[in-house]
Amino acid sequence: xxxxxxxxxxxxxxxxxxxxxxxxxxxxxxxxxxxxxxxxxxxxxxxxxxxxxxxxxxxxxxxxxxxxxxxxxxxxxxxxxxxxxxxxxxxxxxxxxxxxxxxxxxxxxxxxxxxxxxxxxxxxxxxxxxxxxxxxxxxxxxxxxxxxxxxxxxxxxxxxxxxxxxxxxxxxxxxxxxxxxxxxx
Amino acid sequence: xxxxxxxxxxxxxxxxxxxxxxxxxxxxxxxxxxxxxxxxxxxxxxxxxxxxxxxxxxxxxxxxxxxxxxxxxxxxxxxxxxxxxxxxxxxxxxxxxxxxxxxxxxxxxxxxxxxxxxxxxxxxxxxxxxxxxxxxxxxxxxxxxxxxxxxxxxxxxxxxxxxxxxxxxxxxxxxxxxxxxxxxx
DNA sequence: TGTACATCAGTGAACGCGCGTTCACTGATGTAC
DNA sequence: TGTACATCAGTGAACGCGCGTTCACTGATGTAC
Numbered sequence: 001x002x003x004x005x006x007x008x009x010x011x012x013x014x015x016x017x018x019x020x021x022x023x024x025x026x027x028x029x030x031x032x033x034x035x036x037x038x039x040x041x042x043x044x045x046x047x048x049x050x051x052x053x054x055x056x057x058x059x060x061x062x063x064x065x066x067x068x069x070x071x072x073x074x075x076x077x078x079x080x081x082x083x084x085x086x087x088x089x090x091x092x093x094x095x096x097x098x099x100x101x102x103x104x105x106x107x108x109x110x111x112x113x114x115x116x117x118x119x120x121x122x123x124x125x126x127x128x129x130x131x132x133x134x135x136x137x138x139x140x141x142x143x144x145x146x147x148x149x150x151x152x153x154x155x156x157x158x159x160x161x162x163x164x165x166x167x168x169x170x171x172x173x174x175x176x177x178x179x180x181x182x183x184x185x
Numbered sequence: 186x187x188x189x190x191x192x193x194x195x196x197x198x199x200x201x202x203x204x205x206x207x208x209x210x211x212x213x214x215x216x217x218x219x220x221x222x223x224x225x226x227x228x229x230x231x232x233x234x235x236x237x238x239x240x241x242x243x244x245x246x247x248x249x250x251x252x253x254x255x256x257x258x259x260x261x262x263x264x265x266x267x268x269x270x271x272x273x274x275x276x277x278x279x280x281x282x283x284x285x286x287x288x289x290x291x292x293x294x295x296x297x298x299x300x301x302x303x304x305x306x307x308x309x310x311x312x313x314x315x316x317x318x319x320x321x322x323x324x325x326x327x328x329x330x331x332x333x334x335x336x337x338x339x340x341x342x343x344x345x346x347x348x349x350x351x352x353x354x355x356x357x358x359x360x361x362x363x364x365x366x367x368x369x370x
Numbered sequence: 371t372g373t374a375c376a377t378c379a380g381t382g383a384a385c386g387c388g389c390g391t392t393c394a395c396t397g398a399t400g401t402a403c
Numbered sequence: 404t405g406t407a408c409a410t411c412a413g414t415g416a417a418c419g420c421g422c423g424t425t426c427a428c429t430g431a432t433g434t435a436c
Contacts, residue, residue: 012413031298033218036389047414052391054412110354113216147370154348154357155367159340162347169295172339182340185332197380221422232381237424239379 016054018044023065024104032062032108059116062108066115069105070124073098077131087135088142092160092183099164100174106164132157159183201239203229208250209289217247217293244301247293251300254290255309258283262316272320273327277345277368284349285359291349317342344368 012018022043026035037051037058044050055061073095080094081087099106108114115121133153136142143152163182166172197203207228211220222236222243229235240246258280265279266272284291293299300306318338321327328337348367351357 015412031218031296033216033299038389048389049391049393049415050413057390110350110356111216112354114218147366151363151366151370154351154363155344155370157357158347158351158367159344160347161351162343162345163339165295165350166339166343166346169297171295172342178336178339181332181336182343185336185340200379223422233422234382234424234426235380242423 012046015044015046015050019046019051019054019061020065020068023061024069024102026104027062027065027107028104032111032114037061057116059114060118062111063115063118063121065105066109066111067118067120067124069102069109070121070128072102072105073109074124074128074131077128081131081135086139088139088156089180089183091131091135092156092163093179095160096164096167096179096183099168103168106168110161129153129157197231200229200231200235204231204236204239204246205250205253208246209254209287211289212247212250212292213289217296217299222246242301244299245303247296248300248303248306250290251294251296252303252305252309254287254294255306255313257287257290258294259309259313259316262313266316266320271324273324273341274365274368276316276320277341277348278364280345281349281352281364281368284353288353291353295346314338314342 019040023035023040026039026043030039035058037055038048040061041048041051051061055064076098077091077094080090084090109125133149136149136152136156142156143149160183163172163179167174167179172178204225208220208225211224211228215224220243223233225246226233226236236246240249261283262276262279265275269275294310318334321334321337321341327341328334345368348357348364352359352364357363
């Protein structure tokens with residue numbers, strides 16, 4: 001296998017990744033609604049039939065975008081929480097930051113009705129949720145009054161997810177200070 | 186003007202409302218992505234060109250669905266908060282309950298990129314937000330530590346919006362006890 | 371009371387377009403010998 | 404080292420379909436006289 005840059009024009013060499021990037025960009029621009037396999041192929045500069053080789057259909061492509069999104073979100077939450085004095089706050093920030101910098105992926109990650117079944121999607125989705133639960137477990141005082149930790153997890157997940165959603169839709173201003181104050185409350 | 190039930194078959198008499206209901210149902214079933222003016226017309230039992238008479242295009246139709254959603258959400262939040270001993274909790278419950286019982290409307294209300302401009306949309310959207318701000322103002326202790334009330338509003342909005350979103354996507358179970366515990370925390 | 375007319379909600383045929391899918395194909399690669 | 408072959412990623416023409424839009428129209432209603 002040659003390095004990617006040296007591959008022939010005919011065999012792209014990394015078309016799957018290129019199609020995922022094109023899809024995320026296209027989703028961000030026109031919404032998950034409006035994308036088509038043909039528009040993704042055009043953006044990636046390949047023939048219109050190429051995406052079906054890799055993803056089967058639209059739902060398969062969107063599931064792959066979502067799975068890759070969860071994988072990278074999980075990655076950045078781990079990086080943020082590791083060695084942080086306030087892992088829970090760090091994870092909240094990372095969650096919102098991921099949504100802001102990856103709006104295409106975020107727009108499909110919680111829209112299961114759009115997504116075909118995909119083992120990677122299950123695995124990475126569950127792993128991301130697990131990060132939040134672990135961070136709550138190691139943060140003294142996060143779960144107060146003997147509350148069930150799953151309720152605490154649901155509350156914090158709701159808070160960061162709502163904040164991320166409202167910020168990227170423009171309902172709340174994309175202001176780092178505001179985001180920090182909301183998360184610290 | 187005759188009562189609706191007596192109107193002729195040719196002139197529907199309340200087609201605008203019927204189209205909005207059909208659109209909300211269709212959005213709930215297949216997503217805002219997949220609807221078309223033709224599919225809405227089919228569901229409402231009128232010719233495929235009728236929706237354009239009322240809404241112009243898809244974005245106009247979706248904006249009208251969203252505006253009607255905000256109007257009714259506002260209505261039910263007012264009803265829930267009035268004479269309630271805990272208006273803030275009542276509003277949170279009403280917000281989540283609205284999303285659960287009106288998933289079609291909720292699916293477009295915070296997707297401004299899908300919506301055409303519509304004066305009703307602005308008015309009712311702003312009014313719904315105002316309900317939350319007012320409820321915070323009259324709830325002693327809602328805003329703690331001299332925090333800016335707009336930060337409190339952003340936090341509570343994020344919490345209820347995230348909870349509603351995660352519940353209707355199936356990410357969190359649709360369990361009234363869980364919802365109450367999350368909102369009370 | 372009757373008649374003529376203006377209004378406008380809704381119709382239905384026609385159009386061009388982008389879509390997903392199919393399928394025989396091409397061309398680069400790796401491997402067997 | 405060279406040759407033959409299997410593999411498979413990607414191509415491109417062709418198809419049928421549902422879409423939004425247009426436009427001349429139909430039919431019910433309200434109003435003027």
